[in-house]
Amino acid sequence: MPALLWLRRDLRVADHPALLAARDAADGELAVCFVVDPVLWEGGGPVRRAWLAASVRAVADKLGGRLVLRAGDPAEVVPALVSELGATSVHVTRETTPTGAQRDRRVRRLLEEGGGGGAGAPAGGASVEWVETGTPYAVGPGLVRNGSGDPYQVFTPFSRAWREHGWPEPAATPRSLDLVELPAEARAEKLLDEALADDDLPTMPDAGEDAALRRWRHFLDDGLSDYASARDRPDLDGTSRLSAYLKVGAVHPRSLLADLAGRRGKGAETYATELAWREFYADVLHHHPRSAWRDLRDGLAGLRYEEPEDAVEAWRTGRTGYPVVDAGMRQLLAVGWMHNRLRMITASFLTKDLHVWWPVGARHFLDHLVDGDLASNNHGWQWVAGTGTDAAPYFRVFNPVTQGEKFDPDGDYVRRWVPELAHLPGKAAHQPWNHPDGYAHGYPQRIVDHAEERREALARYEAARR
DNA sequence: TGCGACTTGGC
DNA sequence: CCAAGTCGC
Secondary structure, three states, X not given: OOEEEEEOOOOOOOOOHHHHHHHHHHOOOEEEEEEEOHHHHHHOOHHHHHHHHHHHHHHHHHXXXXXXXXXXXXXXXXXXXXXXXXXXXXXXXXXXXXXXXXXXXXXXXXXXXXXXXXXXXXXXXXXXXXXXXXXXXXXXXXXXXXXXXXXXOOHHHHHHHHHHHOOOOOOOOOOOOOEOOOOOOHHHHHHHHHHHHOOOOOOOOOOOHHHHHHHHHHHHHHOHHHHHHHOOOOOOOOOOOOHHHHHHOOOOHHHHHHHHHOOXXXXXXXHHHHHHHHHHHHHHHHHOHHHHOOOOOOOOOOOOOEOOHHHHHHHHHOOOOOHHHHHHHHHHHHHOOOOHHHHHHHHHHHHHHOOEOHHHHHHHHHHHOOOOOHHHHXXXXXXXXXXXXXXXXXOXXXXXXXXXXXXXXXXXXXXXXXXHHOOOOHHHHHOHHHOOOXXXXXXXXXXXXXXXXXXXXXXXXXXXXX
16 A cells, blocks of 8 residues: 655654654555645745755655655645555654644644545545654653653753653664655755755755764764763864754664663763753653743743844844854854854853843744754753743853853864954953954954843842742 | 752852 | 752652
8 A cells, every 4th residue: 555754854764663664554655755845944044944955855865866855835735645646644753843743733634534635636535544653752752751740840850761761772774665756846846956055055064864874973983982071162073963963853863872872981971961951852842832932931021121133133143242152153154053052151141141032042043053953942042041941040140251261261162263363362362352452353342241231130030030 | 748959150 | 159949759
């Protein structure tokens, strides 16, 4: 019986349970499709669009060019494909984000009613089976519960229970796939081409699961042993840089955890904990879909915010006059990625030094990050802003100079991304105001006084808590 | 229910 | 040394 596998956040062939389920159901008549959905396509910025396009192209190659690419509303496109193929089942990896899950409910209902079908579908079609296999996570969101059966609100107990819950071994990689070929749709191909042709795109890594696995092997050999300490150093290449691949499902976290299982040491454990953060935030979003763009806790509902347009623009473009903040923001624009330490520093600066509401920053990050993930990004922002789970205590305000000197001790990171400071030696790059030539090459003056804004932020928090 | 524990800091 | 609320058991 013909079957259709609809790819979304699972753009790979290895360790893909839904692919295996679809193959087994199809009995030789399997088609694999990707739908360029205008809601997702236009909802994200050009960077995410380009990374997704590159990742789709990569999985198409991996499938021997037999990926069926279509454009349009999935509620029309998927039933139409089902008719074209005569499929009796549609297979997916379960989507767990609010919009993705809602879209899937809609498509599923249409298929099960048999009333879907785009143009040319036979009237009164038969019911089509909707099969969800696996999720983009080692443990599906919603499965980790505390002793009372409730979801966790705090990371550490979650991570313990998450490890205890465990996960299956990676799924087998299919030896060969005999896929049904359907006519390509020029409009969808054109959308991918356009997304990749943008002149203003940052430098992106190679897309696809082969590139992801190469990077992972390299990290296992070269990075893992120092990971626990190096991961916090933006001047070193201490992280795995896998986040963008995880985002599109070019690699499944279960595969990574399986490789870590055989390795002793702090690095392997710390890396697993970072994956646990990703799973925790997906779990939180699963239970609190509204927390994507609203305060998870309403304790700071009375906090007073500013909308300083010029200052926010200076933040976005990396011209705040605080070297480490500007380096982070420029790295984001240049390569579509920012070191995690910088995500915290720049987020703290926007929320506590400029007193701007966190969604303004979360939006900017999502628009420019190749790894932009709603759950991790927005809950991370809420952690900094003090409205999330496990929120940072409100009195914890990052000092951009202290942070810079601590985590970029030689100033290398700053000089790499802020050429106007490239002439300053060592950690002098963190304080151009203390160097006679500090502003010799056009670096902007500080737009605010950190000590003053810190006091202001604390006063505002104090007032809001009453 | 009481109590230990809590990613990432600043001064 | 400051600062503090709340989660989880």
